[in-house]
Structures are given as structure tokens and as C-alpha cells.
Amino acid sequence: xxxxxxxxxxxxxxxxxxxxxxxxxxxxxxxxxxxxxxxxxxxxxxxxxxxxxxxxxxxxxxxxxxxxxxxxxxxxxxxxxxxxxxxxxxxxxxxxxxxxxxxxxxxxxxxxxxxxxxxxxxxxxxxxxxxxxxxxxxxxxxxxxxxxxxxxxxxxxxxxxxxxxxxxxxxxxxxxxxxxxxxxxxxxxxxxxxxxxxxxxxxxxxxxxxxxxxxxxxxxxxxxxxxxxxxxxxxxxxxxxxxxxxxxxxxxxxxxxxxxxxxxxxxxxxxxxxxxxxxxxxxxxxxxxxxxxxxxxxxxxxxxxxxxxx
Ligand code: GLN
Numbered sequence: 215x216x217x218x219x220x221x222x223x224x225x226x227x228x229x230x231x232x233x234x235x236x237x238x239x240x241x242x243x244x245x246x247x248x249x250x251x252x253x254x255x256x257x258x259x260x261x262x263x264x265x266x267x268x269x270x271x272x273x274x275x276x277x278x279x280x281x282x283x284x285x286x287x288x289x290x291x292x293x294x295x296x297x298x299x300x301x302x303x304x305x306x307x308x309x310x311x312x313x314x315x316x317x318x319x320x321x322x323x324x325x326x327x328x329x330x331x332x333x334x335x336x337x338x339x340x341x342x343x344x345x346x347x348x349x350x351x352x353x354x355x356x357x358x359x360x361x362x363x364x365x366x367x368x369x370x371x372x373x374x375x376x377x378x379x380x381x382x383x384x385x386x387x388x389x390x391x392x393x394x395x396x397x398x399x400x401x402x403x404x405x406x407x408x409x410x411x412x413x414x415x416x417x418x419x420x421x422x423x424x425x426x427x428x429x430x431x432x433x434x435x436x437x438x439x440x441x442x443x444x445x446x447x448x449x450x451x452x453x454x455x456x457x458x459x460x461x462x463x464x465x466x467x468x469x470x471x472x473x474x475x476x477x478x479x480x481x482x483x484x485x486x487x488x489x490x491x492x493x494x495x496x497x498x499x500x501x502x503x504x505x506x507x508x509x510x511x512x513x514x515x516x517x518x519x520x521x522x523x524x
Contacts (some may be wrong), residue, residue, distance in 0.1 A: 224263045224490070228273040228516045231511050232495050235259050235496070242498030242506035245478040247508065250377035251281055254480065256498030259507050261515075262419035264491050266430050268364075270420050279416040280495050281374050283477030284315065286412050287337045288458075289355055292450055294344040296441050298307060302343060304396055306336045308453050315460045315478075315503055316384050318391065326395025330457040332475065335388045339397055341409050346399045352411040363421035363426065375414035413477075422483050422493040429454075429473070429485045451485055453524070459509075462502045469513045471522035482508040486521040 238471060260275030269454040295302055311329040320329055328336035345351035355415070360368050378385075383482060389402045389409075417425070428435050429451055433442035439453055442450065454473035458465040459482075466474055472492075474484040480497035482505055492515060496507025 223519065224265075224271040224325060227515065228261055228263065228271055230518065231261060231514045232273040234514060235507050235511055238280065238507065239341065240506065240508065241496060242499045242500050244480070245499055245503070248374070248478065250371075250374040251399060251497070252481060254280070254497035255495070258480075259496045259511075260419045261492065261494040261511055262423040263429055264420070264423035265516070266427060266488065266490070268427070270423060272420055275495060276419040278495075279368075279418050279421070280475070280480030280481060280497070281371060281413070282415040282417045282422060282481055283330065283413045283479040284337070285422060285475050285477040285479075285481045286355060286415055287332050287340070287427075288450065288475045288483065289343050289358055289455065290337065290340050290351060290412060291331045291453070292428070292442055292446075293354055293358060294340050294347065295450065297347045298343065299446075301357050302340070305343065306331050306339045306360050308449070308457075310397060310457050310463055312461050316388070318384075318388060321388070321391055326392045326397045330453060332453065332457045333460065334385055335392060338385065338389050338405060339392060341412060341517055342398045342400050344403050345405065345408050351408045355412055356415065359415065359417060359421065359425050362425040363417065364424065364436070365417075365421050366418050368415070368421055370411045371414045371416045372411075374416075374515055375410040378410040378413060379406065382410065385409065395512040419481070419493040419495050422481060423491045426483045426485060426491040426493065430487055430489065430491050432487065442519065451487065451523075458501055459504050462500070462504055462509075466504070466509060469509065470516045471524050472512070472516060473523070476508065478503050480505040480508065482512060484512050484515075487523065489521055
């Protein structure tokens with residue numbers, strides 16, 4: 215009897231997906247509200263799969279650093295949850311918003327408690343809380359990503375951070391509005407500086423697939439120490455599944471069936487608990503801010519491997 219392990223099956227699957235993506239004409243548009251990201255060619259494509267033991271497989275531009283943007287919200291959530299536990303959920307909810315990632319509308323009805331940690335409003339609250347507890351939220355994020363990816367060269371892209379700052383009226387409005395409800399502790403300019411540096415992290419598909427491994431290992435970091443309890447890792451995965459791709463989360467869950475988190479740099483990470491983590495990069499976005507090639511590639515990945523949480 216021949217036993218084909220998932221491990222040996224990943225590389226041909228990735229190559230098949232890359233060929234299919236290459237033949238796909240429409241790729242969406244790079245994010246243009248952050249000018250530094252507008253220069254990305256929407257035809258770039260990379261994809262990496264990391265197994266729980268740290269083995270990585272990749273195709274295309276899988277070693278090319280790109281702007282992680284909102285993918286970083288997974289790690290700041292985990293780092294803050296590790297520090298303060300369930301008290302965090304009194305300050306940010308766990309429900310899908312059904313609104314765009316940068317929307318302001320629900321905040322007034324809901325007294326400054328953002329719907330979830332993955333829309334910008336919720337991410338600002340999480341980064342604020344992590345900053346209060348660690349003294350340097352962006353620094354703690356960077357140290358975590360370097361350790362988990364094994365890449366000491368991983369860093370902020372200060373040009374991207376400055377570009378976001380120069381075009382950051384909406385995030386500033388969100389932060390001030392939440393602060394008016396007393397749900398932000400740090401001065402808003404301090405928080406925005408932390409948040410923009412957080413989003414500016416430049417990392418490759420390989421880096422981010424590895425950095426997300428703790429969610430496939432139920433909270434265990436690459437060095438074997440525990441970051442999150444099993445129950446907290448479940449919470450992060452569940453919020454990714456229900457809220458990680460904003461107002462397209464239902465569609466993503468139906469098509470891909472794995473917890474996932476997107477960013478406007480064109481990256482998406484996804485988790486198959488116990489089996490692997492995936493990161494895909496395609497800078498062309500749909501109108502909800504998710505990578506067109508990334509969602510299509512993860513859809514194919516789930517179909518070809520049979521991996522799903524359902
Ligand atoms: N830095 C981006 C913003 O705040 C992150 C949004 C995203 O990646 N969806 O607008």
C-alpha cells in the first residue's frame with residue numbers, strides 16, 4: 215500500500231495553482247489609497263505552505279517581501295490576548311461587521327466598542343492595549359515575527375509607514391472617535407505611529423506562513439513554548455474565519471473553509487489546524503480589499519488538498 219503524506223503532496227499542488235493563476239486574466243487593482251502600495255504589479259504572485267514542524271514549500275514570488283498590512287492584526291491580537299486574556303473582549307467584539315474594513319458607521323451605535331479586532335477600528339484598540347502592556351507594540355510584533363519566521367532581516371518599511379501617515383485621515387478619525395468613548399489609552403498620535411509601523415512590516419509568504427504556525431499548533435510557538443492557551447488559539451482562528459476578510463468573510467469561509475486574514479498589500483494567511491499554514495500574495499485587490507488571486511488560489515488549495523475545518 216502506498217501512503218502519500220500531505221507533506222509530499224504540497225509542492226505539486228502549489229505549482230498547479232500558480233499555473234492556473236498565471237492563466238487568469240483579471241487580477242484586481244493594487245491598493246491606491248496608500249500611494250506606496252500602488253506601485254505593486256497586480257500580476258505578481260507567490261504562495262507558501264508551512265508545515266507545523268517548520269518545513270516550508272513555495273512557488274512564484276514566495277520569498278519576496280511585501281507589505282503585510284492587516285495580516286499583522288492576527289499577531290497583535292494574539293500577543294495582546296496572551297498578555298491580558300479574556301479582558302480584551304470587553305473592549306473589542308467578536309462579531310462580523312458586514313461593513314468595509316475602514317468603516318466608522320457602527321462605532322457610534324455601539325459606544326466605541328469595535329465589532330471585531332480585524333477591522334481597522336478593532337485593530338487600533340488591540341494595538342493600543344498591546345502598547346500599554348508592552349511599552350512598544352510594533353517592536354513586540356517585529357520581535358515575534360522575526361522569531362517565528364527565523365528571519366532576523368524582517369523589518370518595518372518606514373516609507374510605507376510614512377505614506378500611510380500622510381494619507382491616514384480615516385484611521386486618525388477612527389482612533390479619535392474611539393478615544394472619545396474612553397476605549398483608547400494612549401495619545402492618538404502615539405497610537406497611530408505604532409499602528410502604521412505595524413501595518414508597514416515587509417515580509418514574504420514564507421515568513422508569514424511560518425509566523426502563523428502557532429495557530430496550526432493550537433497556540434505553541436516555533437520554539438515549543440506556549441503563546442496562547444488552546445482555547446485562545448481557537449478564539450483567534452474563529453475570529454479569522456468569521457471576520458478575517460471583512461464583508462467578504464462569509465464568501466471566503468464558503469469557498470475556502472479555513473480561517474484566513476487578508477491585508478491590502480495583497481497578502482492572505484490561512485490556517486489548517488494540525489496540518490499547515492498558507493500565505494499567498496497577489497497585490498491586485500477586489501473592491502472589498504482582498505487579493506483576487508489570493509482568494510482564488512486558496513479556494514483551489516482547499517479543493518485540491520481537501521483541507522477544511524468543516
Ligand atoms: N494599513 C491599512 C489601513 O489601515 C490596513 C488595511 C488593510 O490591510 N485592510 O488602512
